[in-house]
Amino acid sequence: MTIQTAKLSDPAVRAFVSAVNAHDREAFLALLAPGATMADDGRDRDLDDWIDREIFSSRGHMDVDNESRGGRDLVARYSNDTWGEMRTKWHFEVGEDGRISRFETGQA
Template identity: 35%
Template sequence: MTEQTIPEPVAAFIDAVNIHDEDAFLGAFTPSGAVDDWGRIFTGREEIKAWSDKEFIGARGTLAVEEVDTTGGTITVIGDWRSNHANGRSKFIFETEGDKLAKMTIREG
């Protein structure tokens, strides 16, 4: 595996997640941003917060990044996800819009 830098705004987002900073986590998304968690779609900060309270920030999740790929406007991060809700190697696919996240898709890594 080659050491790669995680592009912004994804790097700041992962930092916010790993320190459980809910405000920075939610602020990373555009107002109409979305999370696709294995096919379950949460759109807008209110829905994302409700999901995150149970399964992401609220579950004290952390991501140890193992691989990064940037293709076009998509940034894919594969890493070891650990939380009180779920654990395991996961793939996070980020679509950006300016300096915000338009969509985060979570799949099996």
């Protein structure tokens, strides 16, 4: 059963999912701490290139099925125009300022 985005526990993660689903690049980038990093399937990737390719140019969308670790770990059905839908896991590191310093994703 999908968790409504508005009911996700962590405010930064909730805003991240909302920005992805709204295709709001400006709001998405505002959530990231300076120097934020990310990894996909265990490999560090270029953040700007990855979000353009996997989220914004391909109309990415997240339906969250499960959250743990205070809402900073998610299992979600992620879809985009490139890959279709897949079951993914997401891990977020959020700084004291409430901004995301790192996120990691991969197949669940």
